[in-house]
Amino acid sequence: MTENQLSLNTKLKQKPKTWIINWTITLLFSLFFIYSISDSSINWRSVETFITNFPNTIRRFLNPDWDWLFGLEIYKFSQSVIYFSIETLAIAFVGTIIGAILALPIGVLASKNITGNKTSKVSDFVLILIRTFPEIVLAIILIGLVGPGAFAGAITIGIHSIGMLGKLYSEAIENMDKGPIEALDAVGATTFQKLRYAVVPNVMPDFLSIILYRFDINIRSSFILGFVLAGGLGAPISYASSERNWEGISAIIIAIMVMVLSIEYISTKLRKKLV
Amino acid sequence: MAKSYVLPNGKVIKKPTNLNWVYFLIVLILFIYALTWTPITVYNIKFDRFFTLIRQLFTPQNGRDWGDYFSYTIEIWTPFMETIRTSFAGTAIGAIFAIPVALISANNLIKIKWINETTKFILSLVRTMPIAIIAVLVAAFIGFGNTAGTIAVSVFSFGILAKMIYESLETIDMTPLEALDATGATTLQKIHTAVIPQVKPILISYFIYVFEINIRASVILAYVGAGGIGQILRENLGPLEWYNRDKAGLIIILLTVMVVILNYSSNAIRRKLQ
Numbered sequence: 446m447t448e449n450q451l452s453l454n455t456k457l458k459q460k461p462k463t464w465i466i467n468w469t470i471t472l473l474f475s476l477f478f479i480y481s482i483s484d485s486s487i488n489w490r491s492v493e494t495f496i497t498n499f500p501n502t503i504r505r506f507l508n509p510d511w512d513w514l515f516g517l518e519i520y521k522f523s524q525s526v527i528y529f530s531i532e533t534l535a536i537a538f539v540g541t542i543i544g545a546i547l548a549l550p551i552g553v554l555a556s557k558n559i560t561g562n563k564t565s566k567v568s569d570f571v572l573i574l575i576r577t578f579p580e581i582v583l584a585i586i587l588i589g590l591v592g593p594g595a596f597a598g599a600i601t602i603g604i605h606s607i608g609m610l611g612k613l614y615s616e617a618i619e620n621m622d623k624g625p626i627e628a629l630d631a632v633g634a635t636t637f638q639k640l641r642y643a644v645v646p647n648v649m650p651d652f653l654s655i656i657l658y659r660f661d662i663n664i665r666s667s668f669i670l671g672f673v674l675a676g677g678l679g680a681p682i683s684y685a686s687s688e689r690n691w692e693g694i695s696a697i698i699i700a701i702m703v704m705v706l707s708i709e710y711i712s713t714k715l716r717k718k719l720v
Numbered sequence: 721m722a723k724s725y726v727l728p729n730g731k732v733i734k735k736p737t738n739l740n741w742v743y744f745l746i747v748l749i750l751f752i753y754a755l756t757w758t759p760i761t762v763y764n765i766k767f768d769r770f771f772t773l774i775r776q777l778f779t780p781q782n783g784r785d786w787g788d789y790f791s792y793t794i795e796i797w798t799p800f801m802e803t804i805r806t807s808f809a810g811t812a813i814g815a816i817f818a819i820p821v822a823l824i825s826a827n828n829l830i831k832i833k834w835i836n837e838t839t840k841f842i843l844s845l846v847r848t849m850p851i852a853i854i855a856v857l858v859a860a861f862i863g864f865g866n867t868a869g870t871i872a873v874s875v876f877s878f879g880i881l882a883k884m885i886y887e888s889l890e891t892i893d894m895t896p897l898e899a900l901d902a903t904g905a906t907t908l909q910k911i912h913t914a915v916i917p918q919v920k921p922i923l924i925s926y927f928i929y930v931f932e933i934n935i936r937a938s939v940i941l942a943y944v945g946a947g948g949i950g951q952i953l954r955e956n957l958g959p960l961e962w963y964n965r966d967k968a969g970l971i972i973i974l975l976t977v978m979v980v981i982l983n984y985s986s987n988a989i990r991r992k993l994q
Contacts, residue, residue: 481809491863535757577979589773592764672943686856705848
């Protein structure tokens with residue numbers, strides 16, 4: 446065995462034994478997975494009912510309730526799926542703007558390069574708490590404050606958005622290019638001038654793209670707030686599903702798909718333009 | 721009017737018109753229009769009701785003390801674990817299906833455009849569905865219960881995870897793959913030695929992230945009939961159950977703590993692995 450091979454072998458032996466960790470994690474993961482699905486049971490009776498009803502269900506599903514979707518015939522416009530979809534959009538939009546404004550101060554506070562380590566850690570923790578508080582519970586509490594309706598939904602989304610927006614704002618501020626600020630320092634600019642000419646133009650595209658991204662998320666979450674009477678499509682979803690109204694559910698699904706996909710398309714286009 | 725300058729060589733340079741105000745105005749008009757859909761009913765704002773609700777949630781009620789408040793954890797342990805199990809199993813099943821689909825959607829690994837585009841489009845259709853609707857549809861097949869919850873969570877997780885995974889696959893460093901190509905490695909070997917090591921850390925943190933979303937979603941699933949902790953939360957939060965709201969409050973605290981722990985552990989794992 447030559448010197449070279451010897452050192453190669455010792456090098457190989459020095460390689461960290463990641464496989465032990467990997468296998469332990471895999472084993473724990475699999476065990477927990479088996480434990481998790483261990484008491485899953487299928488209600489065969491309902492599967493049977495479903496299979497007998499299947500052709501009927503599919504037929505009803507493929508025959509969406511267009512009248513309800515567009516508010517024709519017996520439905521008023523204010524009862525139609527379109528109406529609730531617009532309400533959902535409005536809730537998400539108002540909520541996003543509220544959140545985008547409220548998140549500014551705490552986003553700045555959470556940036557390490559502006560406020561220092563301690564303040565930023567505390568603000569970061571506050572942001573985590575806001576992010577993790579279940580949204581639907583927040584909606585229930587806020588309905589206690591402002592009463593049921595779309596406005597409750599909008600402020601729920603606004604407050605809940607602060608958590609993520611604030612975090613992403615602070616990341617954008619931390620990654621900001623220092624050059625322009627130093628240049629303005631050198632010419633003796635005031636703090637306001639520095640903010641206006643160095644900080645704002647620097648972070649604005651990032652901020653707008655973050656807000657658009659959050660708007661996408663908020664549309665999805667405003668669907669569900671209706672389950673607790675905070676306005677939007679949630680309430681129709683809940684009624685239609687409890688009545689097994691497949692034509693209705695199909696109409697709602699069409700509305701959601703069209704709305705989400707088109708908003709996603711527009712916001713991706715806008716974000717590409719920004720960055 | 722836009723300012724213009726004439727350069728020595730005769731070229732005219734116009735200062736670009738600043739359209740920021742126009743955009744701002746458009747957003748403002750949209751905002752005002754949206755506000756008409758979400759009317760603020762000032763006479764409805766009742767701070768006393770709000771603070772009563774907060775007090776009912778986060779202090780012991782109905783003659784209970786703080787000991788009873790926290791010992792309720794033992795009583796709800798089984799449904800709490802049930803929720804965690806449903807979310808975990810759902811996320812895991814979703815991930816198992818998401819990985820191969822992500823591999824064929826990533827346009828740098830499988831270079832057949834129509835396959836990439838089709839799978840991506842199907843994935844975006846899956847992602848438009850709120851978890852509550854998926855749950856309703858699944859429950860129509862097999863009835864409400866843990867299994868329906870698990871399947872709904874897996875479909876939902878599949879949509880998100882597959883997108884996140886193919887996006888990170890598309891940004892991997894391709895040089896190791898080219899090196900393996902040069903040595904004549906098979907596709908599986910390439911995936912194992914060049915792709916997986918690059919995306920593994922991010923994969924684990926995505927898994928935890930989606931797991932966290934699913935734990936929060938379990939509260940929503942209760943509103944379409946799934947069981948677990950969401951069900952108990954919903955029952956104790958009802959308008960007539962004011963004397964039991966402290967139990968709902970404890971569930972909220974437990975869920976929040978759980979999600980905060982997951983959040984920190986996902987950050988820690990990401991830092992360690994990267």
